[in-house]
Amino acid sequence: MDLPFSGDLIAALVFPGVLGIFGFLVVAIWLERKLVARVQWRYGPLYVSKPLGGLLQPVADLLKLVFSELVLPRHTNRLFFAAAPILLFFAEGLPVVFIAAAPGVVMAPHPYGLAIAVVLVLLVAVLVVAMAWTEADKFTYVGAVREILLTAAYEVPLLLAALAMFILYGTADPYGVVEAQSNLWGAVLNPLAFVAYLVALLMATTRFPFEIPEAEPEVVLGPYTEYGSTLFIYAFGANYVKLYVLALLGSVLFLGGWLPAGGLAGVFITLVKMLVFVLPAMLVRAIYPRYRIDQALRIGWGKLLALSVAAVALSLVWRLLR
Amino acid sequence: MQRTEWPFNLEVGNTFFVESEEELRGGRRGLTLVVGPQHPGSGHMRLFVVLDGDMIVDVVPDPGFVHRGIEKLAENRPYWTVLPLVEKASIMDSMNIMYPLVLALEKALGLEPPPRAKYLRTIMAELTRIRTHLYDMALLGIFLGHSTAFMWGFALMDLYAEVFAKITGTRTTIAYPVPGGVRRDVKPEHVEAIRRLLEVSRRKLKDFKTLFLDNPVTRARLEGVGTLDVKRVTELGVVGPFARASGVDYDVRKIHPYDAYSEVDFEVVTEKAGDAWARTWVRWREIHVSMSIVEQLLKNLPGGDVIDEALLFKNPEYRREGVGGVLGVYTYMYPEPGEYMAVTEATRGATLVHLWTTGTQRIYRMRFVTPSWRNLHAMVEAMKGHRLADMPAVYMSFGYFPPEADR
Amino acid sequence: MVAILIFVVVFLGALVALVVVTFLFAPRRPSEIKERRFESGGPPYGPVQRRLLMQYFGYIYLVTVVEAAVGLALVAVLTAQPSAPMLYLAIALLLAAVLIVVLRYFKVLNDIRRWS
Numbered sequence: 001m002d003l004p005f006s007g008d009l010i011a012a013l014v015f016p017g018v019l020g021i022f023g024f025l026v027v028a029i030w031l032e033r034k035l036v037a038r039v040q041w042r043y044g045p046l047y048v049s050k051p052l053g054g055l056l057q058p059v060a061d062l063l064k065l066v067f068s069e070l071v072l073p074r075h076t077n078r079l080f081f082a083a084a085p086i087l088l089f090f091a092e093g094l095p096v097v098f099i100a101a102a103p104g105v106v107m108a109p110h111p112y113g114l115a116i117a118v119v120l121v122l123l124v125a126v127l128v129v130a131m132a133w134t135e136a137d138k139f140t141y142v143g144a145v146r147e148i149l150l151t152a153a154y155e156v157p158l159l160l161a162a163l164a165m166f167i168l169y170g171t172a173d174p175y176g177v178v179e180a181q182s183n184l185w186g187a188v189l190n191p192l193a194f195v196a197y198l199v200a201l202l203m204a205t206t207r208f209p210f211e212i213p214e215a216e217p218e219v220v221l222g223p224y225t226e227y228g229s230t231l232f233i234y235a236f237g238a239n240y241v242k243l244y245v246l247a248l249l250g251s252v253l254f255l256g257g258w259l260p261a262g263g264l265a266g267v268f269i270t271l272v273k274m275l276v277f278v279l280p281a282m283l284v285r286a287i288y289p290r291y292r293i294d295q296a297l298r299i300g301w302g303k304l305l306a307l308s309v310a311a312v313a314l315s316l317v318w319r320l321l322r
Numbered sequence: 323m324q325r326t327e328w329p330f331n332l333e334v335g336n337t338f339f340v341e342s343e344e345e346l347r348g349g350r351r352g353l354t355l356v357v358g359p360q361h362p363g364s365g366h367m368r369l370f371v372v373l374d375g376d377m378i379v380d381v382v383p384d385p386g387f388v389h390r391g392i393e394k395l396a397e398n399r400p401y402w403t404v405l406p407l408v409e410k411a412s413i414m415d416s417m418n419i420m421y422p423l424v425l426a427l428e429k430a431l432g433l434e435p436p437p438r439a440k441y442l443r444t445i446m447a448e449l450t451r452i453r454t455h456l457y458d459m460a461l462l463g464i465f466l467g468h469s470t471a472f473m474w475g476f477a478l479m480d481l482y483a484e485v486f487a488k489i490t491g492t493r494t495t496i497a498y499p500v501p502g503g504v505r506r507d508v509k510p511e512h513v514e515a516i517r518r519l520l521e522v523s524r525r526k527l528k529d530f531k532t533l534f535l536d537n538p539v540t541r542a543r544l545e546g547v548g549t550l551d552v553k554r555v556t557e558l559g560v561v562g563p564f565a566r567a568s569g570v571d572y573d574v575r576k577i578h579p580y581d582a583y584s585e586v587d588f589e590v591v592t593e594k595a596g597d598a599w600a601r602t603w604v605r606w607r608e609i610h611v612s613m614s615i616v617e618q619l620l621k622n623l624p625g626g627d628v629i630d631e632a633l634l635f636k637n638p639e640y641r642r643e644g645v646g647g648v649l650g651v652y653t654y655m656y657p658e659p660g661e662y663m664a665v666t667e668a669t670r671g672a673t674l675v676h677l678w679t680t681g682t683q684r685i686y687r688m689r690f691v692t693p694s695w696r697n698l699h700a701m702v703e704a705m706k707g708h709r710l711a712d713m714p715a716v717y718m719s720f721g722y723f724p725p726e727a728d729r
Numbered sequence: 730m731v732a733i734l735i736f737v738v739v740f741l742g743a744l745v746a747l748v749v750v751t752f753l754f755a756p757r758r759p760s761e762i763k764e765r766r767f768e769s770g771g772p773p774y775g776p777v778q779r780r781l782l783m784q785y786f787g788y789i790y791l792v793t794v795v796e797a798a799v800g801l802a803l804v805a806v807l808t809a810q811p812s813a814p815m816l817y818l819a820i821a822l823l824l825a826a827v828l829i830v831v832l833r834y835f836k837v838l839n840d841i842r843r844w845s
Contacts, residue, residue: 354774356768356769356771356774357769358769358770359769359770360769360770361769361770364769368769368771375784376784376785376841377784377841
C-alpha cells in the first residue's frame with residue numbers, strides 16, 4: 001500500500017467520508033449557483049470572497065443557519081422533529097461505507113458492497129417520509145406523499161440499471177467491478193444502463209425535471225417546510241449527499257472508478273469522474289421546468305422502465321457472447 | 323382564539339368551503355390547503371384549495387390583500403393627480419392601465435391630442451404590453467420551476483425599463499400620457515433606442531422560445547390543462563388574450579380603435595384550444611404583433627406638437643417645458659359635468675373607466691374595472707378538476723396580477 | 730471495521746455537535762407564532778393527515794411486486810456460479826413478464842378516474 005495512512009481511515013475521514021460529504025455540500029451548492037447563473041445572464045454568488053468567485057458564500061450561508069434560532073414547533077413530537085433530519089442526513093451518507101474511491105480507500109470491502117450501497121440508497125426514502133410526517137403540516141404531508149410516489153417511479157429502473165451492470169461484471173465487489181472495466185468502461189459497454197441510471201439519479205435526488213416533492217409554488221418546500229436553522233441544513237442538504245453518493249456509485253459502476261491510476265491519484269480521478277454525474281444534475285435546473293407527479297410516474301414506468309429492461313437485455317447478450 | 327375569527331364564520335352551516343370530510347360530493351374526503359398569502363405560489367392573495375388526493379375539487383379565492391381603494395381615493399383629489407394613482411394598479415402595465423382614464427378625461431375636458439402625441443401614446447402602450455407579457459411569461463416560468471425563463475424574462479424587461487427611463491424619466495410607472503397629449507416628446511435618439519430595443523428583443527426572444535416555450539416539459543405541463551371553451555369563457559366574462567385563446571375574436575383595439583390604432587395594420591391573435599398552452603401562446607404571438615405595431619408607428623411618426631393647443635393658453639412655451647408647466651395649466655381647467663366612459667385593451671384584457679363629473683375639479687365618482695378582476699373567476703373555474711401541480715400553471719396562464727384585480 | 734465505527738462516530742458526532750452549537754449559541758426568542766404549524770401565514774386550520782393520493786395507488790402496488798422480483802434477481806445474479814445460462818434466461822423471462830404486465834395495464838395505471 002503506497003498511502004501514508006491506512007486506506008480505510010482516509011476513506012472514513014477524508015474521501016469519500018466525512019470531509020468529502022461536507023465539502024461536497026459546499027462545493028455543489030456553489031457550483032450549482034454559479035453554473036445556473038452563467039446560463040441566466042447573471043454572475044451568481046460574488047459578495048463573499050470575490051477572489052475565489054464566491055466559493056465561501058455557501059459556507060457563510062451555512063454558518064448563518066447554524067447560528068439562527070432553533071424552532072421546534074409545539075404540535076410535533078419535538079425529539080423526533082430534531083432527530084429526523086439528522087438521521088436522514090446520516091442515512092444518505094451511509095452507503096459510502098461500501099463504495100471504494102481508490103484501491104484500499106474503502107471503509108468496508110465487501111463482495112456485495114455495491115449492491116448493499118444501492119439498497120441503502122433506496123431505503124432512505126423512508127426517512128424522508130418519516131421526517132415529513134413528524135412535521136405534521138399540510139405541505140409536508142403532500143410533499144411526503146409525492147416523495148413516496150417519486151420513489152415508486154425511480155426505484156425499479158435504478159435497481160435494473162444496477163442489475164444490468166452486475167450481470168455484466170458478474171460481481172458487486174467494488175474492486176471486481178473496476179477490474180472488469182479495465183479495458184472498456186461500463187458506460188461504453190452498456191450505454192442504456194448508463195442513461196437509465198442518470199435519469200434515475202435525477203429522480204432520486206429530486207433534481208430538476210423531477211423536483212416534484214419540494215415544488216415551490218404548490219407545496220412551499222415539501223418535506224422541509226417546517227425546518228429552520230441547522231436542521232434545515234440537514235433536511236435540505238440530504239439531497240446533495242444523495243447526489244454525492246449516487247455520483248460516487250455511478251463513477252465506480254459505469255466509468256471505471258479510479259482507473260487508470262491507483263493510490264492517491266486514483267482518488268482524484270474518481271473525484272473528476274463524479275463530475276460526469278454532478279454537472280448534468282446541476283445544469284438541468286437551468287434547462288427544464290418540473291414535471292407533474294403523474295408525468296414522472298408515467299416516465300418512470302414507461303420509457304425509463306423500457307430503457308432499463310433493454311439495458312439488462314443488452315447485458316445478458318454481452319454475457320452470453322463472452 | 324375565537325373559532326369565528328378566521329378565516330370565516332366557521333359555525334356549522336355558515337362555511338362556504340368544505341370543512342369536514344363528509345361534505346364533499348359522493349362522500350369523498352378532502353384536504354383544505356390554504357395557499358397564501360405567505361406562500362411562494364400565491365401572489366398577494368389567498369386560495370383555499372380543497373384536494374381530493376391529488377385532484378383539486380374546489381378552489382375558493384380570497385382576494386383583496388392589496389386593495390388600496392383606488393376608486394375611493396380618486397374621489398377626493400383633483401383630477402390630474404388621479405392619473406399616477408390609477409397607474410399603480412398594475413405597474414408593469416402602467417401605460418395601458420391609465421389609458422382609459424386619460425381618454426375619459428380628454429372627453430370631459432374637451433381636449434384632442436395632436437397626431438404625434440397619439441402615435442407616441444400608442445407606441446408606449448404597445449411597449450408596455452410587450453413588457454407585461456414578458457413579466458407574465460417570466461412568472462409562468464418560475465411557477466413551472468423554470469428559473470431561466472424567469473431570469474431571462476426579467477432581464478429583457480429591464481431593457482424596456484431602460485428605454486422608458488430615457489424617454490419618460492421613469493423606469494416602471496411611466497405616467498406618460500396626460501389629457502391632451504404626452505408628457506415629453508421623443509427625440510431622434512429615442513426613436514433609435516426603441517428600434518434597437520425591438521431588434522435585441524427579437525433576437526433574445528428566439529432563445530427564450532427555444533429554451534422555454536419549445537421545451538417538451540413546458541408543453542407537457544401546459545397542454546390540455548385548464549381548458550375553457552368559448553361558451554364557458556363568454557359566460558364567465560373573461561377578457562383579453564385569455565378570451566382570445568378560446569376563440570373569442572374580440573380586441574378593443576380593433577373593435578373600438580382609439581388613438582393611432584385605426585392607422586396601423588395588425589391581426590387579432592386568436593387560438594382555438596382554450597387551455598393553458600393556448601393562453602400562453604396567444605400572448606407570445608401578441609408580443610410579436612405589438613412589435614410590428616410599434617415598427618409601423620415609428621415609420622409613420624408624424625411631426626408637430628405633442629400637446630393640444632388648448633393647453634397652451636397660459637404660455638406657449640409649455641409645449642417644450644414638459645410636465646411641470648402642463649400640469650399647472652390643468653388647475654385652470656374644469657371638466658364639463660356629465661358621465662364619460664372609455665374602454666381600452668390593456669395587456670391582460672379590456673379596461674374600463676367610467677367618470678362622473680359635476681363641474682368641479684374633483685371627480686364625483688370613478689368606476690375602474692381591471693381585467694385581472696374579470697379573469698379571477700375563470701382562473702378559479704379552470705383549476706377545478708385538475709391536479710394540484712396544475713394550480714400554478716393555470717394561475718399564471720391567466721397572468722393573474724392581484725394588485726391589478728384588487729385595485 | 731474500525732473505519733466504519735470511526736466514520737459513524739465522527740459523522741454522527743459532527744451532525745449532532747452542530748445542532749448542539751445551535752442550541753447553545755443561537756439566540757432564542759420563543760413566541761407562539763413561531764411554534765405554530767405553517768399555514769401560509771394564517772393560523773393552523775383543519776386536520777393535516779387526510780386521504781392519500783389514491784389516484785396513483787396502482788403504481789405503488791406495482792412497485793411492491795416488481796421491486797421484490799428485481800431484488801430476487803439481483804441476489805440470484807450475485808450468488809450464482811460464474812456462467813449460468815438458465816439464470817439469465819429466467820431473468821429475461823421475468824423482465825419480459827414485467828414489461829407485458831406494465832404495457833397491458835399502462836392505460837389503467839394512468840387513468841386517474843379509475844383510482845379515485
